[in-house]
Amino acid sequence: MLFDVTVNDNELPVISCPPNITQNNDPGVCGRTISYAVPVGTDNCPSPITTLIAGQASGTLFPIGTTTVTYEVVDASGNTAQCSFDVTINDNENPTISCPANITVNSDPGVCGATVTYTAPVGADNCPGSVTAMTAGQASGTIFPYR
Structure with missing residues (x-):
């Protein structure tokens, strides 16, 4: 007698973003280059993929004002989780x-x-x-x- 066993992965991946960032503009520039620790998602199953889905990458010039940065992690079963943080650049020049x-x-x-x-x-x-x-x-x- 043969039978099938199906295991469904219903456990969501986990991702944690850095805290909000507030900085003044770089001198003479209408923004500031900001570097942050890029979030990396984890999961109970191997090879989750973390992607920047909104905002700007670490090490780029952020404009004056507030930019929301959002990352998403997707596991092999298509389960997702997101985290976001704000980067606020003040023009103090x-x-x-x-x-x-x-x-x-x-x-x-x-x-x-x-x-x-x-x-x-x-x-x-x-x-x-x-x-x-x-x-x-x-x-x-x-x-x-x-x-």
Whole structure:
């Protein structure tokens, strides 16, 4: 008499991610290169496969903000488990600005002031999207009063 024995693997694999990571940006860069311990899943059966399924790999440039990194382990029977952690990069680098030198001019003929033209300063930042705005004084090309 012959009979079959079937054993089903219903035990889920196990995976554990590193804790959340919070760092400041690399100087002059709109992000930071982050290295972390890559999770490796384990299982009761041999040869589980661990894969990065969301976020970025260790040793890559993470952008400013929060990136969720997710790994998944799959065993030979198709059972899965996942873990996630957040990498938060803060932009703590101030923008820079260079203003023109002080300007001294004579008054315009018949006017108690002078029309002054100057090159407006432009700010720079390690991340795109910085805006330079005049917060005091007069715009270039206007009449500056005598002082």
